[in-house]
Amino acid sequence: MQKEDLLRQIRQRWLFILPIFLLGSLLLSLAFEFLWKRVELAHFLSLAAILIGSWRLLRESIAALLRRNFALDYIALLAITTGVITGNYSVALVIVLMMVGGNTLEDYAAKRAATSLTQLKNRLPQEIQVLTPEGQISQKITQVPIGSEIVIRKGEVIPLDGLLLSKTAVIDESSLTGEALPVEKEAGDTLHSGTLNLGEVLTLKTTVENQDSNYQKIINLVEEAQSGKAPFLQLADKLSMFFTLFTLLLAGLVFFFTHSLERTFAVLVIATPCPLILATPIAIMGGVNQAAKHLIIFRQLSALEILAEVKAMIFDKTGTITFGEMRINDIIVTNENYQKDRILQIALGLERNSLHPIARSLLHCCREKKLQALHFQNVKEIPGLGIEGNYRGDHYRLLKSNKKYARTLLKRNGKLIAYLDFIDQPKPSSSEVLESLQKLGIELHIFTGDKLQRAKDLLKSLPNGIQLQADCSPEEKRQGILQLKQQQKITAMIGDGINDAPALALADVGIAFSHQEQSAASEAADVVILGNSFQSVLAAVSISQRSMKIAKESMYAGLALSMLGMMVAAFGYLPALAGALLQEVIDVAVIFNALRSSQDKKA
Structure with missing residues (x-):
């Protein structure tokens, strides 16, 4: 394990050292060529730096080709190769620097976008004070068995789920439920991992191991979302394939009509915006992690894209619009x-x-x-x-x-x-949130298993225009969603009970309130809201729409600027070196634009 950590650290440091090395090599080769007139040495230094810098690009491109995946990396390799053939070593090195620098920026951006997951993991202590017959010992959280008695001091996060052995305790559960007020607990009450001990030292008897704890499940949900691949990202891959074909066609036409490798090379240079396309997942990842800060967990990246396009939202009543408690x-x-x-x-x-x-x-x-x-x-x-x-x-x-x-x-x-x-009182924000969703053009429905008269009584306190179906069985809820989908409407189901699980699974996006431990509803859902704040529904939609807007801006604006630059280069008005530098500016600007999805929207 230590060896793996060491190798990971070396790779991360190399990723940041390599651009510095390539930049130094570029400046030194230019000095050798133009200041000291040592052209052969300048070309040798540039060629060596090109080989070192493009090795990873070459390896990944060959692997992608074997998987029959098409990407903009092929254009970069073609541009680098053409630069070497035509003797434009400095420009070829600029392209390598651009690609490596882009990868470094993407790595930095992805880490910054994923800070909420890191914060989630870092909240839990890695070692726990365990009571044994021999006394109190320190033990790794992953090695604490069920039934262990552990000690949590004031101000410490509760690491594992369990039963309170102390007489009383004061717990901050806001990290799980969003409830701002401390909760008083008595001996025998369940304490959940991830919550905070605000009172005196307490003793807890664990009821689960670390991998099964409530908080670890939340971390797993976030990790699942980060490892998923949204259809929009697949769309970006498809667009990159068409962009590759467009580039090759344009470069071919330029060479056919002009017989100029220099001009053809200039077209290829500016058509290497790999970081630009990869800015799209940065924007979406930023949205997922921004949502996590608001106690909204996207289990799949695709859910964020689909939620941004939802046209019909179906709500369960009990526990969703209402508190779900008498x-x-x-x-x-x-x-x-x-x-x-x-x-x-x-x-x-x-x-x-x-x-x-x-x-x-x-x-x-x-x-x-x-x-x-x-x-x-x-x-x-x-x-x-x-x-x-x-x-x-x-x-x-x-x-x-x-x-x-x-x-x-x-x-x-x-x-x-x-x-x-x-x-069963409506949540205070229910009416306001539903009205805001209507203003976004979303059609609202309530499917409830409650009696018609009680459902109508609730409807009186909500905005007009909400369509109601009462006395619904789980199958009837499912059929109602199926009918909406048959009308070509993108649907989102919001619920919290076991009876909502079939509807949550069928809807294009299922959103579940998870008040305590994981239930059938949260297992069937694509998005899990921790706590019972109804405002989180509107926040999830708003974050999704904003993140997808930024993702599309990043992708389409970058592609448009690159294609414009290619046309200018095709007519001979943009030299290869200037084109490479211009493309680097475009890539960096687009990546930093994508990072906006990780930030709270300014009022």
């Missing part, structure tokens, strides 16, 4: 001996050990009010009906109302003492 809307007390806060303490005391969504809602509400649950005995949950238990000799029951949706009845010794009304 929140207390109102408490109606029917017994004057009780206050609302006491009702909450009783209800939480019954529900605190339940897995029902109402339990999470009560816990959330009581934490906000800093209320403690009452301690019940003989608690018994009756599936589909409610829960009951005893407190200080009284029998309490929480029952589902048969008359009104999401209403729970609280009874003491068989007598009603309060109603608790729950509601």
